[in-house]
Amino acid sequence: MRLLQKRNFAIVGTPHEHVIKKNTSLIDEHCKRFIEMSPLFFLSSSNAEGECDVSPKGDFPSGVQVLNNKQLVIPDRPGNKRVDSIINILSNPHVGLLFLIPGLGEVLRINGRATIIKNPEILSSMSLKGKPPLLGIGVDVEECFIHCPRALYQSKVWNSDSWPDKADLPSSLEIFHAALRHNGVELKK
Template identity: 70%
Template sequence: MIVNFAESAITTEEELRNIVGSPHKNVVNKTISVIDEHCKNFIARSPLLFLATADSKGHCDVSPRGDEPGTVLVLNDHQLVIPDRPGNKRLDSISNILSNPQIGLLFLIPGLDDVLRINGRATIIKNDDILNQMSLKGKKPLLGIGVDVEEAFIHCPRALNQSNIWNRESWEDKEALPTLMEIFHAHLKINGVEVKA
């Protein structure tokens, strides 16, 4: 059954605020426009970030980026660079940035329920001096995602805490789940592509 979401849609800020309310002033004022020492420390220890982009038409994408802690390079109090290592060549995030530079980042540290959120404007760069500083196992990234930071703030631990994400006892049994290849082949089949095992 297809649901018509428009029938119960919230369409104005006023209607939204009447239901949810307004944030405490400290929640609003915690947002800063610089990469301070606390942000730098968090980024230096984070091996995983999520990169949110959208193209010029508003089509969105979120991409996980994993690397050794400290691989994201903080250039100064207002700029950082994310290495773009060789991958599947889809270039979803990169293509989006070319048409719409606004991005959102979530930095995570394993075992920590707090999340660092950064929003800003991205530029795809090929500056060898910068890329060489982010080499991994002797190989520099093909490209970098330069970010001019507009907002930075620590997000409360509620989501990660309630999800119990770091508690191994809450994890699914891997043997009960389909493998990546099984899912990949099933999705290819939906698109009419048969892969022989």
């Protein structure tokens, strides 16, 4: 667990003692329930050179398996086959996770060390539509805590009245095609 009290807070001030002591290195029953109810989380990783990646991971609630109060496993389901997180973990095991529950402002943050697993018993227990994930990302929890709701409340991300009109936004296909053109790929009309 990181010791916040050793950091220099000369610019922003010192956090309240409760903020400093809310970190734990365990997944207790409340955090386990939060993870079980979260259908969306973000996995951050970086390679040995410090080049970062954050990947959204969506699954059914309880898709992430809590093995015990110090370890969890993330299913790595088939996707775009970029495997950015997997490649990063092979050179730098440090990861961060941010779990969200729709409509809830608080998020659960977990930091730890990851390993790539291919244990058939664990992976088969994480099957989706009869298919186990090809790989799993095991995380040894070093830090776990609930994060305040300010950012999600102020952004109004759960308030559909504040959402922009989709007609005003570029589509994901437009963004994808623009990136391909920037990289010299000629698209057929």
